Amino acid sequence: MSGLTRTLPDAAATEAVGMALAACLPEALTVTLAGDLGAGKTTLARAVLRGLGHTGAVRSPTYTLIEPYECGGRRVFHLDLYRLADPEELEFLGLRDLFERPAVVLVEWPERGAGVLPAPDLRLALDAGGTGRTLTVEACSEAGETALSALRAHLPD
């Protein structure tokens, strides 16, 4: 499976990636967003939601763990597993209900859900160094591969 790496000098660059990614998403895709506190995961997720047509507030799901959205008839879920102590706790959030029908699922802190969270289609990682960020995108399924090719066309080297 293939990948992509880009340098993001500022928050605007992170947002541009989110908007581009939104344009490449099929009806159902699970995307994980890894990276430390302040790396820009929520900024990216917010831009994806904006790109999908959401206009209201994008509240941080850190305390609610999950925020559902309806964007132009499609289901989108924004998860933040930061506070999860045990991946099994995902059961309490109704994780299974979530994957019953097609949905775009954006997951921050996916490592806290390891073993219970379904395998992602796309794996994104943001690495903070200095003031800029390094983004790596990795496709982990056929659907992820298709989305990644489309994303590559949106993000020239």
Add this chain to the structure above:
Amino acid sequence: MRVLGIETSCDETGVAVHDSARGLLAHCLHSQIETHARYGGVVPELASRDHVRKLAPLIREALERAQTPRTALDGIAYTRGPGLAGALLVGAATARAMAFALDIPAVGVHHMEAHLLAPLLEADPPAFPFVALLVSGGHTMLVQVAGVGRYRLLGESLDDAAGEAFDKTAKLLGLGYPGGPAVERAARDGDPGRFRFPRPMTDRPGLDFSFSGLKTHTLNTARREGDAPQTVADIARAFQDAVIDTLAIKCRRALDETGVRRLVVAGGVGANAALRERLAEVARRRDARVHYPRIEFCTDNGAMVAHAGCLRLPGEGSRDDAFDIAPRWDLESLAPPGDAVTAPAAGASAPGAGSRG
């Protein structure tokens, strides 16, 4: 009327007994922070499992302390939403089952309404109308309160809540948990002049907040400046000054725009001494007054739910054995007690929110 109140919307299990004639008779709380300390820093399991374990003993304890046998209760109130679906279900199921067994009415109350009305539990309650600032780990909002059930949302956070920004900043600076008191402590030794952080969304009109950018600003500053104790204190100070300044500016605007002269502050961040000082100054200049619930009722608790239940039960209590929860529930959709209350259909907008009663 004597009401048992049950709060299980997030991490805290709260139970209380409130009597509309005699006031608060007892309140008990099982908090995540205590568990945290007791188990030596192990993050506790997610709310629902903990609520299941803690709720029944807490109800027994609250009734004992209130010297109220179960049969002397006139009704039961529980938090119906907003909150975590699994956590809400524990409180709702327990309350409905107990009310059914006792053949008394139960009512599901709105968590944020309960917070807004908590200052009415104090000896010197604010009169209506007032402006309320709710600032906690999960919420940051300004609400105009014309009366019970008459709420207008003036502004809210578009991303991170203020308390969440404190928690994450504490984590970034290695200051420990809970973040609010940790940052406040560090900031006391900080030099207010060394760094200046932006005041998000204060340069344009409006009463909405945004705090996620401050977190990134903190991270970038910490990376650049290093982690010497004085530097950490200076960063904590700059961060806290920025949050407090932002909250104070928005409160000032809210008072000016509404012409209201009473400000109510609830939520965990309301315990911050520097914030209280700033808001006192804002109020003094406007001949306004700031009201706070006592510290233990700033955070989630059962007393506020029992109190809101006393107001809602007469018109809205029911003996249904079926129930639902509302993980997402718009505060502005509430009506004054006795009128029809609108709420989203169960499961309409949130996963796991189905009516399982």
